[in-house]
Amino acid sequence: MYRFLLRPRWLAFHLLVLVLIPSFVLLGRWQFGRYEERSASSSLATGNLAAAPVALTSLDTPGGTVPASVRFRGVTASGHFDPAHELLVRRRVQNGQPGFFVLTPLVTADGTAVVVNRGWVPMGPTAETPPEVPPAPLGEVTVTGRLRQSETEDSTGINDRPGLPPRQVLLIDTPGIGKGMPYELFGGYVELTAQRPASATAPEPVPEPDVGGGGGLNLAYGVQWWLFIGIAIGGWIMLIRREARDLQTERESTTASGAVPAPGH
Incomplete structure (x- = not known):
């Protein structure tokens, strides 16, 4: 009954599914990596904003470079x-x-x-x-x-x-x-x-920076890509079963009418 799986169009479909599954795995892992990276950056920035001020000279120098770990x-x-x-x-x-x-x-x-x-x-x-x-x-x-x-x-x-x-x-x-x-x-x-001392007049203060939500969207996208794996496999199985069921129905109908089944069925 399942010899149809060796037909060219089905072989192409199998190949497509085999390509999609590892692609979805890699995309999900990439999004989870971005989630971890952004969460760490957000946590660091939030901690820096809440920390007590220190002397500028303890974190920066003339002609130096400010590392990302002390921004904000x-x-x-x-x-x-x-x-x-x-x-x-x-x-x-x-x-x-x-x-x-x-x-x-x-x-x-x-x-x-x-x-x-x-x-x-x-x-x-x-x-x-x-x-x-x-x-x-x-x-x-x-x-x-x-x-x-x-x-x-x-x-x-x-x-x-x-x-x-x-x-x-x-x-x-x-x-x-x-x-x-x-x-x-x-x-x-x-x-x-x-x-x-404070100034009588001054420019409007710059608001505290938005340090982001910790990559929540990346986490959602990672879960989404991995859900697509289940959808791809489930769809592949569903189409195979439907094709087998249709062929079985056609065969039973042909047998009942006394006709000879077409080659490959």
Whole structure:
């Protein structure tokens, strides 16, 4: 009865199922790997956000690189702001509005500086109109904020380009920004959350970053791919049984009528 399984179209169907099953296994394993990776990253970021602030110099150095393991960690630094070298970061959206981040170097006692993202300001009435930026406070200040890694095109998806208006940038690229500064910059930058003494007016604070849900979608997709394995096998068995049943019905009908069954049946 099951000789039909050796027909060319059935052999092709068997081959398709044999290809799909390991493919679904690999896709499921890949999604589970992404789930574990994102869960670990989310847990690390959540822990860093909740940790007590430490001195900036304990996690970052001038000309250094901020490792991913300490991103979003709270840090403190003291010095005076240098408004003469303040920069605006274009194309930053907050509260559903386009605007700018305000980057002001904080010069420390040893003459090095850290870029501080003081917050967000909305764009002007036109693209050519400079935004209104609250001035940085004068004198000695102590800032507290989230330590962030220098931005790149790959990490942000933003394509950097030349020809921008003076003192405007597209990326918070501290090595690139440092080339135009009269002092050495720390490798990362600080996203301001508090300042002593506080300013009477200031840019709008940048909200706490969304660290994600730990890869829940990847877990769901992994389960989905593995469910497809059962569907593929179940469908394969169902089609075989239906074909065998149809052939059996046809054979019984042919026998009852006295006709000779067709070859291969």
